[in-house]
Amino acid sequence: MSQKSANSRIPRVTNRAVAVSVNVSRGRGKGFRLRGNVGACFHLQQKEPTLHPQIIKQARQSGQLNLSNRGMVEVPDVVWDINNITPEKSKMLSVSLDDTDGEKWWDQVELTKLILASNKLSTIPSKISNLQALTVLDVHDNQLTTLPDSIGDLQALTRLNLSHNHLQALPKSIFQLKEMHSLLLQYNQLEELDEDIGNLLFLEQLDLSHNKLVSIPCTIGYLSHVSKLNLSNNKLKMLPPEIGSMDALRNLDITHNFLTELPEELGILLHLEHLYVRHNHLVCLPLFRGSTVLKELQAGDNRISGIPPELLETLMTVKVLDLRDNKISVLPDEITMLRGLERLDLTNNVLSSLPNALGTMSHLKFLSVEGNPMKSIRRDVIQRGTVHLLRWLRSRMEGSLSEGDDSGHCVHQEIGLHSVDRFTLHVTRTLDLSNKGVKSISEELVKVAVEEDVTSVDLSKNALTDVPSSLNILALKISELILAFNKFSSLSPVVGNFSRLLYLDLRNNQLNDLPLELSTLTLLKELNLCNNRFEEFPPVVFTFEKLEILFASDNKIRIVNVSGFAKLPVLTVLDLQNNDISNVPPELGNLRQLRSLQLEGNPFRNPRPSVLAKGTLALLEYLRDRIPC
Structure with missing residues (x-):
């Protein structure tokens, strides 16, 4: 047999999934050998994709079928007939209906959940209507351009995910799915939304982001159960006033559109918590008189030129306010x-x-x-x-010091409730008694401060030599304590009771040590010791493991305790200007977390001023280079 005639008899196999090796014996001239799974080759030549019988059995038992990420270009017919397989069909589909094979065909479960995501499907056949019990259908991340009208027959459907496809329009039948709770249509090519969207009365989540919508029908106002609505990345120029009727709306995203204004009705949404309107053409914002639970408002990248006080009065509950990239003056x-x-x-x-x-x-x-x-x-x-x-x-x-005693302070025996405005306490959450000649504070005033959730106490610019004992009532609430510009020669251990302090300001006093009881301040982030009489850092300072900022300029500090600073892993700012430091240990350069190190005004010769002028990073590198090997 010639080589040409031998080749002519070899079946042509084009499926890339199976490797076939052909070896024509040229030396003997007596034929050829075909290696590989030939049966698989001919099986894969079938037009209809197949599923393993076990997958079908499991689906019939559980009511759920997951065929995601299989590279399918069409869905096997067995899926649409999965609950209607007759004994005759079972032979053709290689599905055993024999109860001795582990499945009782008369005791099957109807398919309720079908996942076809991340395939290459371009169409869904009309036979999908066979799956009347479906409650969940997920076909996201495919290549769908159209949907069959028969999808409207799936009256039990509650969740439909059509995102990341190429849909340009939706069949009207889809708006007959009255039980729908979640409809995801993001990343398609929709240019229009049918007014029948208002028929989906039980809808709770609607995502239409990343489409080509130019308008939203007024019937969207009928969706009174929707709590999350995403219209971002479209071509919207306006929103219908009826959006104010979406009583359950909590999260509204309309970023990246062409909106020039927002309807006033948006401000009456009672349950609105998050509003995202960034990247539009807005020049102002509506008053949110009815939105009493609004927590986050992101309105950056617009053309807003001002923030009227009446607007701020309607934002009392806001925690996050983003107004970046506008024209606010x-x-x-x-x-x-x-x-x-x-x-x-x-x-x-x-x-x-x-x-x-x-x-x-x-x-x-x-x-x-x-x-x-x-x-x-x-x-x-x-x-x-x-x-x-x-x-x-x-x-x-802070104003200038009041006239009074020879220290320039107006002296009072006790500061009472009459000395502060309760509304100010309520708004600022700060008990500001700076520059008032404070010697003591009435318990009545401190109790009111507790009721108003005061977190900051400012006692600066007084003549205090001790911390008023009544402040103990506030000990577990205060995060900021300012005792600057007083006459403390020692600090009371009572300050250690303020275990939630984040900021402690002791500058401009007469301190030369700190009590060990302050080691309870485990949350302290910033400590200001400037303008005191410290000759060295008190050991308790090196117990503040969360300390980020330490100001200690204008003291009499002689030694830089590198081993102590090494115990402060998040220390980023260290100010040691104008002290008596005669030697800067090179090991200080190992504190790589420092972003600001100030050493000017000390009597050391090295590093030279020219090195200090290069900044913190260069200074740390300079010191590291001088660490002995």
Whole structure:
């Protein structure tokens, strides 16, 4: 037999999933050998994809079938007939209906959950209507361009995921699925939403993001059970006022559209908690008079030029307020009314100043004003972070010392409730008794401070030599204690009771030591010891493992305790300016977590001023290079 005639008899196998090796024996000229699973080759030539019988059996027993991520271009017919397999069909489908094979065909469960996600399906056949019991259908991440009208026959369907396909339109029958609770249509090519969407009265979640929608029908107002609505990344220019009728709405995302205004009705949504309107063309925001539980408002990347006080009055419950990348030129003092505000982002606006009253918002954990043309605040103040910026603003509010005794303080025997405004306590959560000649504080006043959830106490610029004992009532609430500019020569161990302190300011006193009882301040993040009489760091300082910022300039410190600082793993700012340090140990360079190290004004010769001028990172590297091998 010639080689040509031998090759002509070899079956042509094109399926790439099976490797077939053909070896034609040329030396003997007596034929050829075919290696490989030939049966599998011919089996894969069948047009209809098949499933292992065991998969079908399990589906018939559990009512669930997961065929995701199989590379299928079409669904096997057995799926649509899975609950209608006759003994005749079972032979053709290689499915045993013999009860001796582990399955009683008369005791099967109807299919309720079908997952066909992450395949290559371009169509769904009309026979899907055979699966009348389906409650969950997931066909996301396929190549669907259309859906059959028969999908409307799946009246039991509660969850339908059609996301990440190529759908340009939806069949009207889909809006007949009255039991639908979740409809996911994100990442398609929908240009229009049928007004029959309002028929899905029990819908709770609707995601239409990343489509090409230019409008939303007013019938969306009928969806009174929807709690989460995502319309982001479309081409919307307006929202229908009827959106205010979506009483259950808690989360609304309309970022990345072309909205120039929001309907006033949006502000009456009683249960709205999260509103995302970034990347639009908004010039103002509606008043949220009815949204009494709003927690997060993100309105960055718009064209908002101002924040009216009446708007702030409707945002009293907001914790996160994002107004970055707008055109805001003035931040009103009424911002302090937002007593629950924790994050305020004003990055890249046109602010030239900030209200000093902002410094009283001790509950504010994050404040960003980078990218504004600030004229009244130095850049280094802004770069030091939220805590330092708020403190700087608060210091601008402090007036000059009052006239009184020879120390310049007005002396009172006791500060009582008449000395403060309860509303101010309520709004600022700060008991500010700075520069009032305080010697003691009435328990009545402290108890009121507890009722108003005060977390900050400012006793600076008084003539105190001891901490008022009545403050013990506030011990477990205070996170910020300011005792600066007083006459403390020693600090009472009572301060150790304030175990939730994050910030302790002791600057400008006469301290030369700190009590060991302060070791209970395990949460302390910032400590200010500037302008005192310390000759060395008190050992208790090195027990504050969460300390991030330590100011100790203008003392008499002689030795840099590197081993002590090594116990502070998150220390990033260390200010040792204007002390009596004659030697800087090279091992200090191993404190790589430091981002700001200030050593100017000390009598050491090395490092030289030229090295100090290069900044912290260069200084640490310089010191590391001089560590003895």
